[in-house]
Amino acid sequence: EADIYQTPRYLVIGTGKKITLECSQTMGHDKMYWYQQDPGMELHLIHYSYGVNSTEKGDLSSESTVSRIRTEHFPLTLESARPSHTSQYLCASTGGWSTDTQYFGPGTRLTVL
């Protein structure tokens, strides 16, 4: 079982609200990722980080932003949520030069009304 945590697990909010999805891992992994996944569909990379103070945008355009001030913490923020942001958000991490296996958190199911 990977030690990667996401909070909240479920979030229902109104349009225009600012939200932050939390992701933390206790494995000391350098690389962390955020994916967006609609039900039954593939995962789309929206943000990733090589390490502290490193953030990059992924393949899928997203209005969210991320930060990486500490190794273990990789929060994702939406300044003004919209119904189109309704989705599942998955955080993952990987560490070491010899492994590329990504370990996933349980996800946050976001619903914007």
Added chain:
Amino acid sequence: GENVGLHLPTLSVQEGDNSIINCAYSNSASDYFIWYKQESGKGPQFIIDIRSNMDKRQGQRVTVLLNKTVKHLSLQIAATQPGDSAVYFCAENVGRGSTLGRLYFGRGTQLTVWP
């Protein structure tokens, strides 16, 4: 992104039978492949991986086969159990070590096990 996909979106098997889930990829430079299992409401869980210098790898009740000639990956589950019911994703890695080691995911196959 890379073209990583699965041939069948759904697969139904009887408990105790063997399951085979297939995946095709398009990038011949991919050197690492992973199978994930995702149960409803949960994040993907690592099942088994294989590097491109191998063509077969076995785990507990699972076997992954890699055919680089036709860019095909398969996951075999022996004696399928109800607890195996989930969506299965294959993912490929293009670039490792000093690069990020991006993973590209396919659409997933929903495996349903009936008694």
